[in-house]
Amino acid sequence: MIAVHFGAGNIGRGFIGMLLNKAGYDVCFVDVNKDLVSEINSRNEYTVLFADEGKETFQIRGVRAIDGQDLDEVAREIAHADIVTTAVGPNILKFIAPAIAKGIQQRVKSQKQPLNIIACENTIGGSTQLKAYVYDLLDESVKKQVESMIGFPDAAVDRIVPLQKNEDPLLVMVEPFFEWVIDQSKIIGSIPAIEGATYVNDLTPFIERKLFTVNTGHAVTAYVGYQYGFQTIEQAITNESIYRITKGALQETGNLLVRKYGFDPQQHEEYSAKILKRFLNPFLSDDVTRVGRSPIRKLSPNDRLVSPAMQALNHGIVPTHLGSGIAAAFVFDHPNDPEAMEIQESIKENGLTKTITRYTGIPDDHELFRIVTKQLDWIKKSRNDFYNH
Numbered sequence: 001m002i003a004v005h006f007g008a009g010n011i012g013r014g015f016i017g018m019l020l021n022k023a024g025y026d027v028c029f030v031d032v033n034k035d036l037v038s039e040i041n042s043r044n045e046y047t048v049l050f051a052d053e054g055k056e057t058f059q060i061r062g063v064r065a066i067d068g069q070d071l072d073e074v075a076r077e078i079a080h081a082d083i084v085t086t087a088v089g090p091n092i093l094k095f096i097a098p099a100i101a102k103g104i105q106q107r108v109k110s111q112k113q114p115l116n117i118i119a120c121e122n123t124i125g126g127s128t129q130l131k132a133y134v135y136d137l138l139d140e141s142v143k144k145q146v147e148s149m150i151g152f153p154d155a156a157v158d159r160i161v162p163l164q165k166n167e168d169p170l171l172v173m174v175e176p177f178f179e180w181v182i183d184q185s186k187i188i189g190s191i192p193a194i195e196g197a198t199y200v201n202d203l204t205p206f207i208e209r210k211l212f213t214v215n216t217g218h219a220v221t222a223y224v225g226y227q228y229g230f231q232t233i234e235q236a237i238t239n240e241s242i243y244r245i246t247k248g249a250l251q252e253t254g255n256l257l258v259r260k261y262g263f264d265p266q267q268h269e270e271y272s273a274k275i276l277k278r279f280l281n282p283f284l285s286d287d288v289t290r291v292g293r294s295p296i297r298k299l300s301p302n303d304r305l306v307s308p309a310m311q312a313l314n315h316g317i318v319p320t321h322l323g324s325g326i327a328a329a330f331v332f333d334h335p336n337d338p339e340a341m342e343i344q345e346s347i348k349e350n351g352l353t354k355t356i357t358r359y360t361g362i363p364d365d366h367e368l369f370r371i372v373t374k375q376l377d378w379i380k381k382s383r384n385d386f387y388n389h
C-alpha cells in the first residue's frame, strides 16, 4: 500500500506520516525542500520524540521522499497510490493541485481503484478547497470518472508540533496527544484502516470544535503574549492576565459551540480545560510567532477568530475576549512574518479602520468592529502598564 503525503514538515513527519507508516503504508513524502527530501532518502527513516516526562521515541522506517517540483514523478506516484494526504498549509493547497490533477488524469486512464485525498490542514473544508483547485485543472472529459473514483474527505487534525530546534534535521518532537477525525461520508471505496484515525458522518461539529477551541485559544495566547513580550506559549499562558483572556475566549467559543451543536456543557468545559493544560506543557517550547504565523489567514472571516466572534454575536454572546485576540493580531508586527508586515503596511497606508475591514470583512458600523477597536485601546494600555511595572 502506498501513501503519498505532501509536506514532510512537522505535522507530516510527526503526525500523519507516522500514523500512515504504523498503519502499514509505504510512505512517500512530497516536499519542495530539497535538503529535506535528500536527507529522508539518504536515511529512509526518522525519529519521533514525545514531549513529556517519558521522552519516548519511535523509529519511523522505510520512508522515502520526492521533489514536489518534479510534477511528472509526483503524478506517477499518485497514479498508483492507495491514499494521498497533505500537511502543507492551507495557502499552499493551490500549488500542489497541478501535480495531483496530473496524477489523477493518468490514474483514471489506467486503473479503476478508488483513491481518497485528505487535506490535513487547519482550515474548514481543506479537502473540499483542494478538490476545487484540482477540478479547475482537469479535462472536462475525465471529470465524471473522477467524481466516482476520487474522494476528497475533509478532516480535522490536532497535535501540537512546535518548530524543531534539533541537531538531527529529521527528528521531530511532538506532544503525545493527537486527534485525526475524517469525514466518512465523502470516502470513496473502502475506509482506510488507520489506527488512531476516527471516522464520522458529519465533520462540521468536530472541525469547529477543534479550530474554535485549540486554535482560537492558541491564537489569542500568541497574539496577546507577543504584545507582552513573551517568547513561548507556555510563558504567555502562565501569565495570569493572558490566561484569563484566553480562558474567556474559550468560554465565548464554548458557549457558542454548546448552543450550536448541543454539546454537553460539562464535557465541553473539560475539553477546553485539557487544551489549556496542553498549552502549559513544559516539555514543548512553542514560539508565539509560530502560533501567530500568517495573521491574514487567521483574521480571515472563516477562520478561528472572526468566525466564532461573528457567530457568538448572532447567538447573543458578547465576544469581548475574542475581540482582544482579533485586536492583538492587528499589532502583531513580527518582522519575519510577511503577512504581519503586510497588515502593518496597510495600517500605515490606509489607516486602522480600513485595514480591519479589509482583512476581517467586519463592516466599520458593526458591533464586532466596536468591540475590536475598544479592545485594541485596552491591549495597548495594558501592554504599557505591563512594561512599566
Ligand SMILES: NC(=O)c1ccc[n+]([C@@H]2O[C@H](COP(=O)([O-])OP(=O)(O)OC[C@H]3O[C@@H](n4cnc5c(N)ncnc54)[C@H](O)[C@@H]3O)[C@@H](O)[C@H]2O)c1
Pocket: 006, 007, 008, 009, 010, 011, 012, 030, 031, 032, 033, 036, 068, 087, 088, 089, 090, 092, 095, 096, 120, 121, 122, 157, 158, 159, 160, 161, 162
Ligand atoms: N504544527 C502543528 O502544531 C499543527 C497541528 C495541526 C495542524 N497543523 C497544520 O498542518 C499544516 C502543516 O503545518 P506544519 O506545522 O507541519 O508546517 P511545516 O512548515 O513544518 O511543514 C510544511 C511542509 O510543507 C512543505 N511545502 C511547502 N510548499 C510545498 C509544496 N508546494 N509541495 C510540497 N511541500 C510543500 C514545506 O517545505 C514544509 O516541509 C498546516 O496547515 C498547519 O495548520 C499544524
Ligand SMILES: O=P(O)(O)OC[C@@H](O)[C@@H](O)[C@H](O)[C@H](O)CO
Pocket: 122, 157, 158, 159, 160, 161, 214, 215, 218, 219, 290, 291, 292, 293, 294
Ligand atoms: O498551524 P496554524 O498556523 O494554523 O496554527 C498554529 C497553531 O495553532 C497550530 O499549528 C496548532 O499547534 C495545532 O493546530 C494543534 O493541533
